[in-house]
Amino acid sequence: MPFVLGACRLPTFFGYRGATTQAHDSHVLFAGTVITAIVVGVIVTLLILWSVFRYRRRSEDMPKQFQYHIPLEITYTVIPIIIVLVLFGFTVVTENAVDAVAPNPAVAVKVTAFQWGWRFDYTSQHVEVIGETTEDPDPVGLNGSPCAPAVDCLGPGLVLPAGQTSRIVLVSADVVHGFYVPAFNFSRYALPGVTNVFDFTVKHPGIYRAQCTQFCGLYHALMFFHVVALPPAQFRAWVRSEQAASHPAPSIAAAKRALASASGKAAS
Amino acid sequence: MTTITVEPPALTHEHAEHHEGPTGILKWLTSTDHKVIGLSYMITSLVLFFIAGSMAILIRIQLSNPHSTLLSLQQYNELFTMHGSLMMYLFAGPFAFGGLANYIVPLQVGAPDMAFPRLNALSYWLYLTGSITMLMGFLTASGAAAFSWVAYAPLSDAIHSPGAGSDLWILSLLLTGFSAVFTGVNLITTIFYLRSPGMTMFRMPIFTWNMLVTAILILIAFPVLTAAMVLLFADRHFGTHIFSVTGGGVPVLYQHLFWFFGHPEVYILALPYFGIVTDVIPVFSRKPLFGYKGMVFATMSIAALSTGVWAHHMFTTGVVLLPFFSLMSYLIAVPTGIKFFNWIGTMWRGQIKFDTPMLFCVGFLLGFLMGGLTGVMLASPPIDFLTHDTYFVVAHFHQVLFATAVFAGFAGFYYWYPKMFGRMLNERLGKIHFWIMFVGFWLTYLPMYVLGLKGMPRRVATYPSGLGWHSLNEMASVGAYLIAGSFVFFLVNLWVSWRRPVPAGSNPWDAHTLEWFTTSPPPHHNFVKLPPVRSERPTWDYFHPDALVVAHANGNGNGNGHGTVNGKRPPMSYAKGTDAGIPSAAGSGEPSGEPSGEPGTPPGGER
Numbered sequence: 001m002p003f004v005l006g007a008c009r010l011p012t013f014f015g016y017r018g019a020t021t022q023a024h025d026s027h028v029l030f031a032g033t034v035i036t037a038i039v040v041g042v043i044v045t046l047l048i049l050w051s052v053f054r055y056r057r058r059s060e061d062m063p064k065q066f067q068y069h070i071p072l073e074i075t076y077t078v079i080p081i082i083i084v085l086v087l088f089g090f091t092v093v094t095e096n097a098v099d100a101v102a103p104n105p106a107v108a109v110k111v112t113a114f115q116w117g118w119r120f121d122y123t124s125q126h127v128e129v130i131g132e133t134t135e136d137p138d139p140v141g142l143n144g145s146p147c148a149p150a151v152d153c154l155g156p157g158l159v160l161p162a163g164q165t166s167r168i169v170l171v172s173a174d175v176v177h178g179f180y181v182p183a184f185n186f187s188r189y190a191l192p193g194v195t196n197v198f199d200f201t202v203k204h205p206g207i208y209r210a211q212c213t214q215f216c217g218l219y220h221a222l223m224f225f226h227v228v229a230l231p232p233a234q235f236r237a238w239v240r241s242e243q244a245a246s247h248p249a250p251s252i253a254a255a256k257r258a259l260a261s262a263s264g265k266a267a268s
Numbered sequence: 269m270t271t272i273t274v275e276p277p278a279l280t281h282e283h284a285e286h287h288e289g290p291t292g293i294l295k296w297l298t299s300t301d302h303k304v305i306g307l308s309y310m311i312t313s314l315v316l317f318f319i320a321g322s323m324a325i326l327i328r329i330q331l332s333n334p335h336s337t338l339l340s341l342q343q344y345n346e347l348f349t350m351h352g353s354l355m356m357y358l359f360a361g362p363f364a365f366g367g368l369a370n371y372i373v374p375l376q377v378g379a380p381d382m383a384f385p386r387l388n389a390l391s392y393w394l395y396l397t398g399s400i401t402m403l404m405g406f407l408t409a410s411g412a413a414a415f416s417w418v419a420y421a422p423l424s425d426a427i428h429s430p431g432a433g434s435d436l437w438i439l440s441l442l443l444t445g446f447s448a449v450f451t452g453v454n455l456i457t458t459i460f461y462l463r464s465p466g467m468t469m470f471r472m473p474i475f476t477w478n479m480l481v482t483a484i485l486i487l488i489a490f491p492v493l494t495a496a497m498v499l500l501f502a503d504r505h506f507g508t509h510i511f512s513v514t515g516g517g518v519p520v521l522y523q524h525l526f527w528f529f530g531h532p533e534v535y536i537l538a539l540p541y542f543g544i545v546t547d548v549i550p551v552f553s554r555k556p557l558f559g560y561k562g563m564v565f566a567t568m569s570i571a572a573l574s575t576g577v578w579a580h581h582m583f584t585t586g587v588v589l590l591p592f593f594s595l596m597s598y599l600i601a602v603p604t605g606i607k608f609f610n611w612i613g614t615m616w617r618g619q620i621k622f623d624t625p626m627l628f629c630v631g632f633l634l635g636f637l638m639g640g641l642t643g644v645m646l647a648s649p650p651i652d653f654l655t656h657d658t659y660f661v662v663a664h665f666h667q668v669l670f671a672t673a674v675f676a677g678f679a680g681f682y683y684w685y686p687k688m689f690g691r692m693l694n695e696r697l698g699k700i701h702f703w704i705m706f707v708g709f710w711l712t713y714l715p716m717y718v719l720g721l722k723g724m725p726r727r728v729a730t731y732p733s734g735l736g737w738h739s740l741n742e743m744a745s746v747g748a749y750l751i752a753g754s755f756v757f758f759l760v761n762l763w764v765s766w767r768r769p770v771p772a773g774s775n776p777w778d779a780h781t782l783e784w785f786t787t788s789p790p791p792h793h794n795f796v797k798l799p800p801v802r803s804e805r806p807t808w809d810y811f812h813p814d815a816l817v818v819a820h821a822n823g824n825g826n827g828n829g830h831g832t833v834n835g836k837r838p839p840m841s842y843a844k845g846t847d848a849g850i851p852s853a854a855g856s857g858e859p860s861g862e863p864s865g866e867p868g869t870p871p872g873g874e875r
Contacts, residue, residue, distance in 0.1 A: 015654065015721040026650040033651060037641040044608060048633050051615035055553070056622070063619045065817045067556045072613075073606070077562075080605040084598040084644070091598075091648040092591055098650050099590075115428075152335075152732045175423040176519065178584065178657050182723025185654035189585045191520055192422060193513040196586040209735075213657035213725040215416045217423060218341050221728035 010035075016183045019208055019229075021201040022098045023185035029094040030185070033087060040083070098186070101199050106164035106232075113170070113177035113190035113212065116219035120158050127242040131156025131225065154209055155224030161235040162205045170196040178213030181227055187213055202229040300385035301792065305392050306371030307688065310681075312396055313363035318755070319403075320354035323347045325752050332745035334733040344729035345414035346433075350402070352417030353437065356537070357444055358399050360673035364540035365486070366395060366451055368680050369479040371688065373455060375783035376476045378464025378801070380793040383457035391450040398443030405433030413437035416727060418530070419500070421511030421522040426504040435504065438497050445494040452486035455479055464782070466801030470564070473781045473804055474557060477564050478543030481571045485532045485539070488575060493529035496522060520587060527578035535574040537669065539567060541676035542607060545629050548683050549611055550805075551779045552626035553618030556817045559610040560804060566603035566610075573600045583652040590649045597647035604640055608633070623777070624698030628679035631706050632671045639667030642717070657727075660720025663713045670709060678758075686772030689765070690788040697761040701754050708750030715740040715747075780805035 010031035018024040055063075110121040117132035160166040170179050172190035180187035181200075188196050202208075212223035230238060290298060296308060326347055330336045339347065374382055382388045405412030410431030415424045419437070422428060459480045463472070472480075500522070502508040509515020511522045550557045557563060573596055579588040580597045611633060620626065642664040645651050655661055678701075686692050719740050724731060731737055775784040785807045786795050799810040803817060 013721065014718045016723075023654075026654050029648065030645075030651050030654060033645050033648060037645060041637060041641050044612075044637055045634065047612045048615075048630070048637070051612055051618075052620065052622075052630055055615055055618045055620050057554075057619040059619070061619065062812075062815045063553070063555050063617055065556055065815055066617075067558060067560060067817045069559075069613075073559050073562050073609075076609040077602060077606055080602045081599075084601050084647075087644075087648065088591075088595050088598050091594055091650065094648075094650045095590055095594075098653065152734065175428055176420050178725070180657070180723070180725065182654075182658075185650075187584050187653055187656050191585055191587070193519055194585070194587055198586075209723075211725060214420075215345075215423070215657075215727040217415075217428060218345065220345075221341065221730050 016185055018185045019183040019202055019204065019206065020186075021203060022100075022199065023183070024203075025094045025097045026185040029090055032090065036083065036087065099198065101167065101197055102165045105167035105199060106161055107235075108167040108169060109158065109160070110169045110171065111158065111179060111190070112173050113179065113216075113223075114173035115175060115217055116212075116223045118156050118158070118223075118225045119173075120156065122239065122242075125239050125243065127239055129156050129158070129242075153224065154207075154226040155211070157226050157228045158210075159228045159230060159235065159238055160200065160202055161232045162202045162229040164232060165199050165201045168196075168198055168200065170198070175216050176214050177216045177223070179210075180213040181208055181210040183208040184210075184227070189214055200227075202227070205229045205231055300381075300389045302370050302374050302382045302385065302388060303688075303790065305388050306367050306369075308392050309362055309370055309395065310367035312392075312399065313359050313367055316354050316399055317359040317363070320351050320359060321752060321755070323351040323354070325748060327351060328745040328748040330729065331731070331741050333741075334731050334738055336730055339729065341729045342411060342414065345727075346406070346412045348727055349414050349416050349437075350405070350412050353402060353413070353440075354399075355669070355673075356417055356533070357441060358395075358402065360537045360669060360677075361448065361533075362395055362444075363673065363677060364537070364544075364680075365448070365455070365479060365482055366391065368544070368684065369455060369475075369482075369540060370451070372684060372783055373476050373479050374458060374462065375687075375786070375790060375794055376473045376781050377459060377462060377467055378782050378795060378798050379458060379462035380795070382454050383462055384454050387450050388454050391447045391454065394443050394447035394450070398440045398447060401436050401443060402440035405436045408432040408436070418526055420526075421500060421503070421519050422513070424500060424504075424522075425512060435501070438501050438504075441497050442494060442501075445490045445497070448486050448490045449494075452483035452490070455483040456487075459483075464798055464801060466806075467782075470561065471801055471804045471806075473543075474546035474560070474563055474567075475540075475543035475781075478539045478546070478567055481567050482536050482539045485536050485571050485574065489529045489532035489536060492525055493533075496525035496529065499525070520582075520585060523582050523585065524578070527581045528575075530581065531578040532571075532574045534665075534668075535570055538672045539570070541632075541672035541680070542567070544676050544680035544683070545611065545632055546607075547781065548625045548629050548679050549614050551683075551777050552623060552629075553615050553620045554778070555614055555618045556780075556803075556805060557610065558613030558616070559606070562606055563610050566606040569603040570600060573603070580647060580652070583649045584656045594647055594649055598644065601640070601644045601647075608637070608640075623682075624693065624695055624702060625679045625683035625777075627699060627702045628675050628682065631702060631709070632675035632679060635667055635671030635675055635709055639664055639669075639671055643668060655720055657725055658720035659716045659724045659726055662726045663716035663720060666716070667709075667713050670713070674705070675709075683777070684783075685765075686776050687783055687788045687790075690772050691765050691769035692772050692776060693761050693765050697757050697764065701757040701761065704754035704757070705751055708747045708752075708754060711747030711750060712744050713747070715743040719744075775807065775811070778808075778811070780808040782806055785810070 010028060012027065013031060013034045015027065015030055016023065018027040107122065108124065110123055112119040112121070117130065119131075120129040122128070168179075170188055170190050171194075172192045174192065176192065177190040178187055179190055184200060184202075186198070186200075188198060190196070206229050208227040208229070210225050210227060212220060216223065289295060296304065299305060326339065327344070330339045330344060370382065370388065374380070408431065410433055412433040413419070413429070413436070415429050415434065424434060459472070459476060499508070499510045503511050503517075509517040511517050511519050513519060546557060546563060577593055577596045577600065579593040582588050583590060583593070622630075642660070646655065646661065646664060682693055682698055719737055722736060724735075724737050731741075772788045774787050776788075777784070781804075782795075782798065782801075783790070785799055799806045803809055805817075809816060
């Protein structure tokens with residue numbers, strides 16, 4: 001599609017070019033829409049400013065009292081219709097690409113949002129990561145060093161393989177939360193009673209900060225997490241180390257957690 | 269046929285005195301006069317506007333630095349919830365359809381009062397009670413409601429938001445919801461049944477048209493909000509499980525109910541202000557509104573489409589039909605665009621005088637243009653995915669609502685203040701108010717777009733350092749302080765006009781519509797006599813019988829003024845001075861106010 005091919009040179013307009021393949025399509029649509037909006041905005045602004053400066057009252061002459069010009073009115077009805085229909089066409093194409101889910105993702109992660117933190121379950125690998133804002137298990141800041149105020153920490157990490165398709169299965173344990181990764185140009189509600197499914201194909205290894213966007217109560221502002229994209233080999237190594245670390249033996253705590261998880265499933 | 273002589277002028281005073289009710293505080297407490305009630309609405313809503321604005325300043329102080337500890341998380345959450353709730357439910361709507369519409373619509377259609385004066389008073393007292401109810405949340409032990417102005421379930425249920433503040437918030441919306449519905453019924457009835465002879469639907473001023481459409485939208489939207497609040501209250505207190513998953517309920521149902529109200533609500537807030545702008549621009553351009561019927565059509569289209577776009581607030585839920593709501597949302601851009609071009613067409617080749625109301629209208633046009641264009645962007649689900657619940661959206665809807673409720677709202681205030689109080693506001697102070705606010709407006713909201721695109725979520729009490737958000741937030745805060753400072757000039761202006769009144773006369777702006785035909789302020793029953801209504805500009809036609817609308821000749825302009833004067837609109841054919849009902853401009857038919865209110869002298873020629 002030429003629309004996408006010519007896209008890499010589009011300016012970002014303060015946004016993100018997109019760290020996933022899906023995000024790139026959104027970026028292209030965003031940039032194209034901004035350009036359209038700028039063109040329309042500049043034209044209309046110039047018309048307003050021209051009227052304001054050119055037709056300033058300079059005399060008491062009575063201006064001509066005209067009121068209708070049907071061809072002109074039809075023109076400025078039809079042209080906007082065409083513009084929005086074209087934008088709508090690109091929107092449909094892009095949203096289908098962004099929302100498309102692969103038949104066989106490399107890894108599937110069940111993400112549970114709760115007041116106030118995140119839990120990432122690698123169900124097939126029997127690995128889980130939990131982080132709460134009030135007791136961050138791994139207080140690391142943006143620069144990699146330990147972080148002092150909670151607000152500068154990154155929160156729990158969602159580890160994904162780079163270059164492969166990851167499936168996210170998003171649920172909420174209590175109220176509505178927003179799963180938002182700015183660099184992925186994507187957000188989705190974690191809605192109680194609804195299971196949302198979407199894919200990310202992270203293009204390059206890296207750390208991408210993220211946080212809850214839907215207001216969810218007292219600690220909403222501190223409900224951070226981050227995505228860590230690792231090369232596939234390192235990702236597999238991470239999984240093995242977590243399996244060894246997090247499942248030494250069944251414990252009462254683990255049993256309780258499993259029970260809570262089961263009742264959560266029953267509710268949904 | 270067209271001139272209604274209510275009383276001979278000699279009886280005016282006796283007539284007015286006959287209706288003198290109680291004065292002072294008793295008048296404000298007991299009046300059923302639409303003008304008194306309208307003023308009560310405006311004063312109350314402006315007080316609430318200043319309270320909500322002060323909350324915004326606290327919010328901006330908090331956000332001007334990362335890790336700010338001025339406010340606790342709980343205090344911040346209460347403040348932004350109440351800021352939004354006050355502005356949306358208790359200021360922007362009531363100021364326009366409770367205040368301005370109440371005062372102006374009966375005057376514009378030539379009626380003596382609203383159709384149901386006592387229902388009107390009930391509306392106001394419900395509104396005042398509801399407003400106090402909401403604010404009382406701050407006095408409860410658990411604080412005011414802190415679940416944002418949308419109160420999504422299940423965050424707003426009894427488990428996650430216990431406390432009386434949340435209940436008071438819900439009760440407040442029940443009270444003000446009924447108030448809005450009653451006002452809507454009243455406005456519709458007034459407009460349908462109390463128009464003066466000659467005032468056909470297509471001769472109504474656009475402000476009145478917009479209020480009619482707004483009132484219809486109120487009847488569609490507010491009962492749904494009221495129902496949602498009843499259900500929410502039942503969930504909290506009566507053990508129903510309508511919105512809770514554990515009881516088999518559906519949380520997303522609340523979002524559907526809320527936004528089925530919430531999106532028409534956006535236009536309930538916007539349309540009255542479009543109406544103000546559409547009344548003001550022609551007056552200060554000395555021209556009829558360009559594309560009057562197109563404007564009516566555009567307003568109705570916006571209203572119709574606005575009932576089918578609610579789920580664009582829910583694109584990221586993952587459970588709505590994206591293409592349908594996207595297309596409907598995109599289409600709203602079309603009638604909105606028509607309005608823009610009609611406003612520009614009205615200024616085109618006019619004689620524009622930049623008095624304060626007109627300046628505010630230009631501020632509205634530029635601000636609403638950007639707010640509107642970013643709104644069109646948000647109609648696209650993939651773009652919404654990357655901006656949803658970020659400061660991009662905050663910037664977008666603040667630009668829209670500030671442009672309408674504040675720029676256009678104050679255009680209306682400066683425009684009608686002389687009519688309401690019979691005295692002028694100071695032009696210099698008004699212009700200073702405008703320019704400071706205009707600069708503050710852009711300085712506040714432009715950085716917010718960038719913040720949103722960088723990923724700053726909305727409704728956060730604090731944010732990390734090291735992300736490049738600090739300086740942008742500082743800029744936004746400085747802009748907000750400028751906006752707040754501009755209102756000092758507004759208040760000084762009111763004080764000056766109160767202490768040293770400059771009489772306004774009945775028609776200081778050489779305006780078009782009927783309210784400018786009576787005295788300032790109008791007598792108890794509004795009109796002693798009415799001019800003939802032959803177009804949507806009866807007052808203008810009366811004072812400028814030589815400057816009637818010319819039908820536009822397609823192709824070359826109809827330059828010599830012959831031929832098609834109103835030719836395309838049969839009821840408007842206006843034989844100068846020959847109709848018995850039309851007093852000549854210098855004759856006995858002056859409105860009861862002094863004619864000195866009319867500035868300048870009408871030039872002789874048609875063009």
